[in-house]
Amino acid sequence: MTDPAALCLACNFCCDGTLFDFAEVPEGESLHPALRQGAKGGKPGFHQPCPCSDTTGCLIYASRPGVCRDFRCVTLDAFAQSRITFSHALQRVEGLRRLANEARALAGGESIADCARALQGLSAEQAATPEGRRLALVLAAIQRTTSLHFGAAAADTSPARHTTQR
Ligand code: SF4
Ligand code: SF4
Numbered sequence: 001m002t003d004p005a006a007l008c009l010a011c012n013f014c015c016d017g018t019l020f021d022f023a024e025v026p027e028g029e030s031l032h033p034a035l036r037q038g039a040k041g042g043k044p045g046f047h048q049p050c051p052c053s054d055t056t057g058c059l060i061y062a063s064r065p066g067v068c069r070d071f072r073c074v075t076l077d078a079f080a081q082s083r084i085t086f087s088h089a090l091q092r093v094e095g096l097r098r099l100a101n102e103a104r105a106l107a108g109g110e111s112i113a114d115c116a117r118a119l120q121g122l123s124a125e126q127a128a129t130p131e132g133r134r135l136a137l138v139l140a141a142i143q144r145t146t147s148l149h150f151g152a153a154a155a156d157t158s159p160a161r162h163t164t165q166r
Contacts, residue, residue, distance in 0.1 A: 002086040011093045017049035017111030018100045032060045077153035092149045099142045106135045
């Protein structure tokens with residue numbers, strides 16, 4: 001059986017701004033200096049896309065924040081418990097990646113949250129163009145796919161991360 005870590009390495013949505021644009025951490029947790037630390041809604045955390053994310057994985061793996069250690073999405077959970085195959089899990093990942101790439105190309109955002117903000121900032125005239133309508137459709141599809149397949153698994157107890165649509 002393939003190691004669940006291989007799925008996260010192939011996916012990387014937890015780190016690249018697809019699912020989250022900000023990860024909350026508990027008050028007082030010390031964070032690696034390479035992270036883009038900040039605050040949102042009065043809560044401390046770090047911004048995403050994460051500068052510590054690399055094609056080889058997390059560059060600060062041994063000292064990554066607790067939220068990164070603890071988060072487990074529905075798809076990773078299903079694969080780890082052999083309810084879906086690795087190839088099925090990868091299909092889900094590739095489906096969301098296609099949508100996320102299209103949203104970034106249309107909106108020019110780094111994170112999907114940036115793309116959603118770009119959509120909100122369009123004038124009525126811009127939103128009615130083929131590109132504006134397509135962006136709205138793609139972001140809606142991302143929201144559906146994310147809530148179906150990439151939300152926190154029931155057992156996950158990590159603090160909330162802010163996503164595009166929340
Ligand atoms: S979204 Fe799921 S599969 Fe992807 S990196 Fe995060 S926990 Fe792993
Ligand atoms: S610290 Fe590592 S695991 Fe956490 S978001 Fe950044 S790259 Fe991902």
